Amino acid sequence: MPELPEVETTVRGLKRTIVGHTINDVRVVGNSHKLLRSHEHGPFLEIVGGGRIEDVRRRAKNVIIDLDNQHSILIHMRMSGHLLVASSQYQVTSEGKWQVKGPTGNWQPTTGNSPFADPKNQFIRIVFELSDGIILALSDLRKFATVDLFNTNALAKHLEQKYGPDPLEKTFTLDWFSQELKRRKRTIKPLLMDQAFIAGVGNIYADESLWKAKVHPLTRSDALSQSDARALYSAIRAVLSKGIALGGTSDDDYRNVAGEKGKYGLTRMAYRRAGEKCARCNTVMKRMVVGQRGTSFCPHCQKKI
């Protein structure tokens, strides 16, 4: 998924639904062996079990769940992971599929239009059983997602040294951004996606930002003019804000905590639009590979410098 807008949408959903609840049990489904990256299941459960969820927040593309015992759970959803919250009417089978309580109290497969029947939500890898029967579950088709456990203070240092500024925070200023673009000699698209530079931009919003700012994805960062830098700075913030406002992009697996799709994909201007016409100039958009990532751009609007 999960770039900044998708993770932010998830975090906002979790704030409304799981804060204040206690973690009663943690169940890893099947052989999702590498999921709990820094802990075995036993020690993980030992620390997390009985913990009360104090807060849920985001840093870069990470979901952070703060407990009342000096520990924080760090979840990174990578490509296909997303978190779902269900009421006690639902349960997860040993195959990682959802079941819903039927009229006679029996468990049956989810069907029809229920978000919990969506095939993208049927790849549950870990289940957190919370107080009041609430379920927090991670669905992740590709099994790249990771769950880590940190001492909350240690986590702050870890995040600080690993990530650059969040483009929607005050620490991300135009002066700093344009200065850094000049100082570095990197290809602009991979630079925007470098989490140590700025945190939260991925393949979708990089393409969208470059298109909006009329910058070719292969431009060297130090070749950008001051006005290019300003355009890109504004574009990044506008595109990410719009992504959040529309609840993220769900062209692939991403779903919000209720299992529903985000709407950014319906209005995207560049991402996966190769072969379609540019919304600005009607030129047919092209696809190329940059930094091993599929990249769509308008060859007319986004000229290589």
Place this chain on the structure above:
DNA sequence: ATTTAGACCTGTCAGC
């Protein structure tokens, strides 16, 4: 300092 290739996984879709 920066780029590239390969790994990690599983599913879908286009093309033959």
Place this chain on the structure above:
DNA sequence: TGCTGACAGGTCTAAA
């Protein structure tokens, strides 16, 4: 219908 290859919201490591 069945197979094969390309492609998919990310990050990490090693090597050039």
